[in-house]
Amino acid sequence: MRTAHTQRFASSLADIGVSLTRTEAADFAATIDSLVTEPAVGVPFEGYDGVSLADTAVETPPTPRLLHEAETGVTPVGKAVAEYGTLVVDSDPVGTEPVSLYCPTHVAVVRESDVVPDVESVTDYLGDRFAAGGSSVFATGVSSTGDMGALVEGVHGPKRVEVVLLTDR
Amino acid sequence: MSTRSERRRKAEKIRHLLETEGDAVQENVDHLNQGRYGAIERFDEFEDLRTAARQIKEDAIENLPALIDELRASVEANGGTLYVADDAEDANRYVTDVVASKDADTLVKSKSMTTEEIDVNEALEATGVDVWETDLGEFVLQVADERSSHLVGPSLHKSREEVAKLFNRVFEPEEPFETAEELTQFARDYLGERIRDADVGMTGANFVLAESGTIALVTNEGNARKTAVTPDTHVAVAGIEKVIPGVEELQPFVELISKTATGQDISQYVSMLTPPVDSPTIDFDNPDEPLGSDDADREFHLVLIDNGRTAMREDDQLRETLYCIRCGACANSCANFQHVGGHAFGGETYTGGIATGWEAGVEGLDSAGEFNDLCTGCSRCVNACPVKIDIPWINTVVRDRLNGETPPSEFAFLVEGLTPDAEETVGLQKRLFGNFDTFAKLGSATAPVSNWMTSLGPVRSLLDRYLGVATERDLPAFQRETLVDWFGARRPRAPNATAERTVVLYPDVYTNYVLTGRGKAAVRTLEALGVHVELASPLESGRAPLSQGMVSTATERAESVAADLAPYLDSDFDVVVIEPSDLAMFRREYGKLLDAGDAERLSANSYDVMEYLYGLISNGADADALADAAAPVAYHSHCQQRTLGVDVYAESVFEELGFDVVTSDVECCGMAGSFGYKSEYYELSMDVGEDLREQFVDETDRVLVASGTSCTEQMTDLFRRDVTHPIELVAPDAR
Numbered sequence: 001m002r003t004a005h006t007q008r009f010a011s012s013l014a015d016i017g018v019s020l021t022r023t024e025a026a027d028f029a030a031t032i033d034s035l036v037t038e039p040a041v042g043v044p045f046e047g048y049d050g051v052s053l054a055d056t057a058v059e060t061p062p063t064p065r066l067l068h069e070a071e072t073g074v075t076p077v078g079k080a081v082a083e084y085g086t087l088v089v090d091s092d093p094v095g096t097e098p099v100s101l102y103c104p105t106h107v108a109v110v111r112e113s114d115v116v117p118d119v120e121s122v123t124d125y126l127g128d129r130f131a132a133g134g135s136s137v138f139a140t141g142v143s144s145t146g147d148m149g150a151l152v153e154g155v156h157g158p159k160r161v162e163v164v165l166l167t168d169r
Numbered sequence: 170m171s172t173r174s175e176r177r178r179k180a181e182k183i184r185h186l187l188e189t190e191g192d193a194v195q196e197n198v199d200h201l202n203q204g205r206y207g208a209i210e211r212f213d214e215f216e217d218l219r220t221a222a223r224q225i226k227e228d229a230i231e232n233l234p235a236l237i238d239e240l241r242a243s244v245e246a247n248g249g250t251l252y253v254a255d256d257a258e259d260a261n262r263y264v265t266d267v268v269a270s271k272d273a274d275t276l277v278k279s280k281s282m283t284t285e286e287i288d289v290n291e292a293l294e295a296t297g298v299d300v301w302e303t304d305l306g307e308f309v310l311q312v313a314d315e316r317s318s319h320l321v322g323p324s325l326h327k328s329r330e331e332v333a334k335l336f337n338r339v340f341e342p343e344e345p346f347e348t349a350e351e352l353t354q355f356a357r358d359y360l361g362e363r364i365r366d367a368d369v370g371m372t373g374a375n376f377v378l379a380e381s382g383t384i385a386l387v388t389n390e391g392n393a394r395k396t397a398v399t400p401d402t403h404v405a406v407a408g409i410e411k412v413i414p415g416v417e418e419l420q421p422f423v424e425l426i427s428k429t430a431t432g433q434d435i436s437q438y439v440s441m442l443t444p445p446v447d448s449p450t451i452d453f454d455n456p457d458e459p460l461g462s463d464d465a466d467r468e469f470h471l472v473l474i475d476n477g478r479t480a481m482r483e484d485d486q487l488r489e490t491l492y493c494i495r496c497g498a499c500a501n502s503c504a505n506f507q508h509v510g511g512h513a514f515g516g517e518t519y520t521g522g523i524a525t526g527w528e529a530g531v532e533g534l535d536s537a538g539e540f541n542d543l544c545t546g547c548s549r550c551v552n553a554c555p556v557k558i559d560i561p562w563i564n565t566v567v568r569d570r571l572n573g574e575t576p577p578s579e580f581a582f583l584v585e586g587l588t589p590d591a592e593e594t595v596g597l598q599k600r601l602f603g604n605f606d607t608f609a610k611l612g613s614a615t616a617p618v619s620n621w622m623t624s625l626g627p628v629r630s631l632l633d634r635y636l637g638v639a640t641e642r643d644l645p646a647f648q649r650e651t652l653v654d655w656f657g658a659r660r661p662r663a664p665n666a667t668a669e670r671t672v673v674l675y676p677d678v679y680t681n682y683v684l685t686g687r688g689k690a691a692v693r694t695l696e697a698l699g700v701h702v703e704l705a706s707p708l709e710s711g712r713a714p715l716s717q718g719m720v721s722t723a724t725e726r727a728e729s730v731a732a733d734l735a736p737y738l739d740s741d742f743d744v745v746v747i748e749p750s751d752l753a754m755f756r757r758e759y760g761k762l763l764d765a766g767d768a769e770r771l772s773a774n775s776y777d778v779m780e781y782l783y784g785l786i787s788n789g790a791d792a793d794a795l796a797d798a799a800a801p802v803a804y805h806s807h808c809q810q811r812t813l814g815v816d817v818y819a820e821s822v823f824e825e826l827g828f829d830v831v832t833s834d835v836e837c838c839g840m841a842g843s844f845g846y847k848s849e850y851y852e853l854s855m856d857v858g859e860d861l862r863e864q865f866v867d868e869t870d871r872v873l874v875a876s877g878t879s880c881t882e883q884m885t886d887l888f889r890r891d892v893t894h895p896i897e898l899v900a901p902d903a904r
Contacts, residue, residue, distance in 0.1 A: 049251075068365070084435045094387050095460045097448045099619055120420055121436070126441065127416040128784035130381035135249050135446045138423070138439035143391040146197070146322065147305035148356070149329020150349035155305065156364075157438065158390025 005082045005115045006165070012085030024168045025050040032056045032074060035107055035162055041066035042074035045109070051166065062095045065138040071120045073103035073158075079125055080110045080163075083118040084140050087163070088125075090137035100139065104157040108139075111169040135169035172596060174309035176637050176849040179542075183853050186509045190326040191856070194318070194510035197325040201501050203375045205430015205553075212428060218421045223557045223763050226492035228517040229410075230482055234414045236379040237473065245394065248445055251468035253409065256476045260290035264404060265369075268298055271402050271529035273368035277360075277430065279386070280304035281373025282495060283474055285317060286407050286518040286531055289371075295676055301363040303392035304355050312339055318511035320497040321430050321521055326510045338750040360392070365453045371398040375494065377471070379442055380415035383473070386428055389437040397440065397449050402468045405444070409473045410491040416441075422494060425555040429498035469786040481530040486566040489732035490526030492556040499523050499550035499560050504808075504857045505543045505835040514543045516617070517665035520551045522560040526758030529567045538571045542850070544663050546716050547808035548753065562761055568718025572599065595719055601845035603717035606709035609682040612647035620646050639851035642886070645683045652681045652688035656704045668701030673737040675730075675755075677748040679878040690900035691747055691778050697901045698782070698790040703742070706733045710751040715758060718840045726826075727754070727762040732769060744775040747896065749807035749815075749877045750842065751778050757815055762797035779819040779876070786825055795899045798827035802898065803868040804859060805884065808837040826899060831868060835860045838875075839882035854883070862887045874898060 013020050023031040026053050026101030042058040046052050058074050061149050080088040091097040100106050153159055202339040209215050244251040254260035272540045276298050290300045302311045306324040313335055317323035331350050337345045346352050362538025372393050374384040386393040386404050428435040449461025453591050481487045511520025516528030516536040522544055533744040538795045544564035572595040623644045632638040648896030672695055680688040695702050711726030729766045746752040756776040759768040786792050804818035823830045824862050873882045
């Protein structure tokens, strides 16, 4: 099941122009460093066993200056929806929402066990979060607009999104 | 203003918009439509989710007071505030008070039609607050000081060149802007600075969840996310109709809205915020302190706006407007909208077919009356709407109410005696077209003199002057021998005693008095396939008055037709209909006009003539009895046929008989019943027709074929060639 969802997730991401890099926890820091353009900002990874930005080029915690100036923002996501390549970005006190939003490139870290088949299958997850006062964003691909007479990518949100898939988590 | 000068004013406005905005609107709307068709094609659950979404909205509006109570408790438990505003003034007072209490200088907004409805920008600016629209389309309009022309793409009436010209003039860049990339980058940087400086962020809400106080915002640019998360204070403004129970009910809408709005499988961002949000506060004045390290708290105000919605909820006809999720699919699927856009087909705030319901409900009938005529009832929006709102019906009802507002005219004597009931306030033009059957009967009885009369220049001038009948159009040529006359004088070829099937053919007004050839062809064809045919009474179906908003007249007609057909249905006759707009009456609109049982029985037993033919052939009737394939065919099916899904049968029969067929893929021919005959809409009608002309103009070796009378008339004008009904092409002695 896990593989089937991941395959669908990978092909959905390919359809919307988002690259996917597979890695294991042990290679996480090296993978991140190979993907980010500095300056880079990130949020602490809480509850991600053996995964940390501590030994990477990514600066934490986020500051307003980093939000404004960083080229890359690195965050975990709560869930990923295979059907559309959607990342469920959870709002939290460490700043996942602004870090995923402000930088031109968003590097989203997804645990393979968090990939679910479709929108319907995150309903319970969201319901629990909302009931506890939580917020989440379905983010699918890069920000875009057609308002200036042609499709342009990279408006108020990121121009590039890259997914790092933790295959052993 | 006299009726005639009013018609001239409308014609001039439409002409101006066709010239200035039509091309950009059509290009952008076409792009949205292509995306929509593809997204729906890929999505197997579309119809199931439409049904689910409709039910959710019906239930939510039914239970609205309880949902709002639940929502209030949720918002307050989260630490926010809910304010339900009676009207625009009440809402603006609350918002300006909140903004003043924060000593705010700058407020940034993400896109919200509801804030446009209440003119909150003007109210805030009057108190000295700078307001910035951060959605790029809204920003363009703010800079241009123009009104939105589309529910989803507010500035889609502007081309890239026009936006570049505007920005170069207003912002005077060192290097003039040229590309969409350059314009977007400038707007992003310019607005990014406003967002960082802003004291208050204002958003709308696409959906509001009662159980948790969560609001859902559907966007592509990311501006709603930034607007909601950057300033400490968040004010969300939405109509009371946006409340649904909870996250379970949200899911179908998340799947539907982007597909019908922009043709995306899912929008870039669906923000589901339960404010005040957990994200840390962001203080750009202290750039090197970690986020959230100031001691500021987040603050949230949800302002729900009534502004006429409670009255709409209690209005049996306007209620379903409240189910609207503002996706704009009704506008995009509308041929008239595609050509003139929302500056003609729209009111104070809302645009497209559903705008008639919104404007009538929140602004009043006058605002709806400005553009309601642009809905021709073609019904192409019906299948496009993700919550199954009967948008043509809302337009008809509002037209009916507007008719009641029209003062009696001094020229009423011209059409006196036409209307059988208390609709004496209906304008003359609408009464003329709404009672076409009376003219047809008279015209036929006095043909050919009547035809000579109506082709005389002075007569046409008078018709234009007093009744608004476009002089450019040929009027129908009435036949002295009606279909009923012809049928009565002949001997049936398939007597009831031996026939396997029995059909009662409905002789609509056009088939009976004008296009009798298609009626005769239908009788001959059915009989050749062993069907016993009888002719119903030549009664008008109610389509003509309904199209003019004369609902009570239409109801009387419907009742007469139903009474005439009832004995046939009792004896298991099938009802066969030649004119698609009348079939649509029997199948769709009679559901609104007749008792449910009568309407259902007639709907279930009525067939398009080609649909019936297809059924006969599929059930073993001998197609050899029909005409052999002759010249290749260019076929345009009728808009209402397409909505009913019966357009395919003519194509199937053609293919069965070996015809070489090409078909059109425009929504509508542009004539749409009487619409194209009206002086003020003639040019728009021809502009819409141009799309059809382009598709068939090179098909000079093909026979032009159309099912509808209006389409036949429009195509005759567009191509200056004869146009044939499908049944005439396949009838046994048509060779």
